[in-house]
Amino acid sequence: MIRVGFIVNGAKKQSERALNTIELAQKSPRLEVEVATTEYPRHAIELAKNWSKSKQVLIAVGGDGTCNEVLNGWHQTQPECCAIGVLPDGTGNDFQRMLNPFDPRVFVYNLEALNVKQVDYGLVEMNSGERVFLNIADLGFGAKVVQLLERQRNKGLRGKLSYSMAIVRAFLSYRKRKVQLLLNGESWEGKALLIAFCNGRDFGYGLTIHPEASLNSGDLGITIVGDVSLLTYASKLGDLKNGRHIRHKQLTYASASDIEFQDLHPTLHMEVDGELVTDQVKRLRVISNKLPLIY
Template sequence: MRYLFLLNPTAGKRDCTAELAPAIRAAAQRAGIPPEKRKVVVTQYAGHARELAAEAAHTAQADGEPVRIWTAGGDGTFNEALTGAQGCGLAAVGCLPFGSGNDFLRTYGTREEFNDLDAQLAGGEVDIDLMQTDLGLSATICAAGLDAQVAYGIPQFRRIPFCGGEMAYALSIVRQLCGHIGRNVTFTIDGEELTVDCLMCAVCNGRTYGGGFYAAPEAQPDDGWLDVFIIRRVSRLTIARLLGMYKSGRHFRNGELTEQAKPCFIYRRAKCVSLRPADGRGPIVATADGECAPCDAITAQLKPLAGRVLLPKPAYERFMAQRASV
């Protein structure tokens, strides 16, 4: 078994590499992993983690020796490595949460569990569903509408001096709320077509996105289904209450929308979801696992058990126990 750690120095609020590299070496030594079987690499540019993971997966495929790959960064860095290792049954990818969002891990456990290097090295591999989208591979959620527009606008405010992550996020929200809210969107959900005056929507394999919005609080990433939530357009006065419900996951309980949520939400389970603007106002902004862009149309297609991921020991044991109980 080989072990590869990919450290993104630009993820999150500060460079994690100086403190993390020696901590990884110490944890590997405690786990009995010899130096020649482990490697720590600092990524140099966007897409580098994908290239390094693809190279490691290719080597594993060629010589038959499995490789475990961890990324230290956010969901985007994790997604890069997962994409690079895609298709190699001898490669599995895990994450150390050093980014700003880290939504992937919330479906499986806590930040503390995923930051525990000893638990990571003692953990295990599981197969999960993935989505293939027009923005690339996704392990968590593909979303479009107001929330994606907010995410898309954040980098513009980060260029302002002393405008950090939370301030940039707040300013982007204000700007979106001052503009035109909502779009007419046509959805095709496993063959069912419906046009909705839509505030935003989320096609979910995992449970959270946007730094902790529990869009799909009961999603199971290995059940062969995508959970689809469409939020109808509401007044500006209602948005704050609606987003509060959405962030905490109070809109969905025991497999169905709550009574409070039913007037504003549409829920479906599906294998394939496509959407396109139906109002003639140009592209709709969409986001998936760190990628964000305007799209003329977007499709999310389920890829059953196509991802092999690493979970730290407590999360792995819970996941396997839950799978055994189904």
């Protein structure tokens, strides 16, 4: 039997689809299923670390943040025979947009057959250690939005309305900083609103920040957004939602497998799969073709 551990985001009520998927897995004669629900922030990291040596598949049941925590727990133990599964049950589910439309029966079949695809993931090196990500890491404006979202969440504001409010508030308060990067050894320097490092394509409830990002390219897609206004941003929302390339003098697309940061301003933070990172970031790189993924 295949040993499967479902790690469920306890901060959110499970959807009917998630409950049905877990029930299908529990009824399968080929699967030995255990379910754990998180009880506090970063609990999924602990659960993934504890289970990664005894389970053959760890399944993140939640949104991008839950997937990120499960991935970090898995990465910290580096198990040889443990895959990660994604059961999308968050608000945005941006990473899932890279994958096939979710079907509970297909998902359980893939678990039973251990249908694994090897994909890339990203590694962030900081002063105090490292953190990995599955979808997108964003320097600057995105981190400010996440910071505001956390404050609004503490006041009971959630969902797309809260996200829109955070975007507007961030534009009114965020101060663009000069950034110096080395992209595979080549220098880039300039003032930027945000710089997104993309393993996946979408963030922010379905906005395609890098249309050509790929899970198995060996590179991170990079989108540099320079000195743009709220009005310009709003005028490009349609293109972002439809996954189109944006042609604008303040926007640059690039790709690299190794990114070094030089002399970042201490107030310039990063968000990683929707989670705020306030420690000083030194380097990003791709861990190519090393993550066994089931979806």
